Amino acid sequence: MTAAVHPSSVEAAPDAAAFKLSMRHLAGAVCVITVGDGEGRTGFTATSVTSLSADVPSVIVSLNRTSSSWPVLERSGGFCVNVLAEGQEGIAKAFAGADGRRGAERYAGAEWIKLDSGGWALADALTVIDCGLDEALHRHTHAVLIGRVRSVHVREGAAPLLYFNGSFRTLLPE
DSSP, X not given: OOOOOOGGGSOSSOXXXXXXXXXXXXXXXXXXXXXXXXGGOEEEEESOXXXXXXXXXXXXXXXETTSTHHHHHHHHOEEEEEEOBTTOHHXXXXXXXXXXXXXXXXXXXXXXXXXXXXXXXXXXXXXXXXXXXXXXXXXXXXXXXXXXEEEEEEOTXXXXXXXXXXXXXXXXXX
């Protein structure tokens, strides 16, 4: 039996810590978003990636505007969503800045392919979604990026890397 949540039992305005705790309970695919080119390229780890439309293939990504990736993305006008596969935790941590790497240093230790658009694709990602930036909506501290999909590359037979409750997870074998 499950208990229903009634509006009277939900706090009207939770503090940031309570909200973050709640969001930790959303399992999500782990993505590395790559932006820029050459020594100016950078990127970030994101779990806030979702499809927007299949009719006009597009995705939504959230990015904190204090991130070092924000000005690079604004200049470049595009980004590449690299959905990570199991075993790629090190790449996720590098692009999250957990090991102190910044900018182009984050690309070290993995094989990257430069796409015709100029975007950077992780060679063994679960899937790669290359996007042109259609629009960036500013809300509070973040930009909600709407990317028009230019190309997709899918790797068959691999399992996703997931993030749940503060740690990386994988699916159980079938």
